[in-house]
Amino acid sequence: MNLLRNASRFYYKTLKQPAYAFRVLQKRLKGYAFYYLGRGKSSYPEAVTLFLTHKCNLRCKMCGQWGEGGVTKKDTSQHIREELSNSELRSLIDELAVFRPNITLFGGEPLLYPAVPGLIAMIKQKGMHCLMITNGSLLEKVAEEIVDSGLDELNLSLDGKAEDHDRIRGLPGLFNRIMTGLQKVNYYKEKKGRKHPLINLQCTINRDNYRHLEQLLEVASAAQVNSLTFHNLIFLDPSIIKEQKKYDQELGCDSSAWEGFVFEPGMEAEQLFQEITRIKSGTYPFSIDFYPNFNREEFLDYYRNKNYRPGGGSARCLSPWMVAYVFPDGEVRPCLNFNFSYGNIKSSRFKDIWNSSQAVKYRRALKKNKLFPVCSRCTELYRY
Secondary structure, X not given: OOOOOOHHHHHHHHHHOHHHHHHHHHHHHHHHHHHHHOOOOOOOXXXXXXXXXXXXXXXXXXXXXXXXXXXXXXXXXXXXHOOOOHHHHHHHHHHHOOOOOEEEEEEOOHHHOOOHXXXXXXXXXXXXXXXXXXXXXXXXXXHHHHHHHOOOEEEEEOOOOHHHHHHHHOOOOHHHHHHHHHHHHHHHHHHHOOOOOEEEEEEEOOOOOHHHOOHHHHHHHHOOOOEEEEEOOOOEOHHHHHHHHHHHHHHOOOOHHHHHHEOOOOOOHHHHHHHHHHHHOOOXXXXXXXXXXXXXXXXXXXXXXXXXXXXXXXOOOOHHHHEEEEOOOOEEEOOOOOOOOOEEOOOOOHHHHHOOHHHHHHHHHHHHHOOOHHHHHOHHHHOO
């Protein structure tokens, strides 16, 4: 449903990183073919997300992990502290290098994991594209190391100017700390003659910032970013969680992590759509995008209908054919918010895990249902 509307995102990637975009296209076409013909198996993934740590130093209001209703806060301290060792991650990176997926470093806050610049440097030495998603709070301390590491893309979360951002993220002074970090990254890029990392600002639209999203346009200009993406809010009605339980029982897993997204959006949808329309009509020195990219009818349905189903029920999720998530305990999962496991890298090789009997079981169940109830507002659903 969103292939044509996401064309601008792919066009931006092609202009800025043509070799990367070509590899993505090749891998994606293979993933599509296996979705239709592979009977639950898939070609090696286009991307692998390394979930480095559960730990985070912020308590962002809308976060499903550590936010107001976040599920990670309910976990044991032992679970929260769990992380793969540096040597385990390096062994995994060695194995992944054979088929060169795009690597995303995520968390929690990935910069809380020790020796991240060294991991990035290894990923780049193996010829893989590397992106990091960070809250930016620690960027100032490692700016030069990040530039030296060869990181391709730095995705950084910002919600508005200083007052709004600091209130939403729960840390006074955070905005200024982030801007200082970005200034340092740009300084070292210029000093060392580097074009990377590309700096991509990410703004999650929420009840606390939706009336003044235009603030981010000024912030993005000041930070000399390459792109600004506004993400529509992920939220669920409690009835969706109840509906999901039947599928969890069939698969022998649970999707309780989605409970962190059970809340009311608290936004006037028509007002928000008009604000987005105004922003889209402008011209900017950086790429700008709204994701998912809805027309008005879809947008109002997304925010007003508690039983929202994308594409009127015709949408399907291809993400488990394209992406793998490796968690701090070593489990390889199809999704950030399901505890269903394909296998564990501590006891098996990734190539064996990726098309294991468990992986095939999950993909077949998902294809049969097109998507599960909790998937309706997941961003991965709109990516492929």
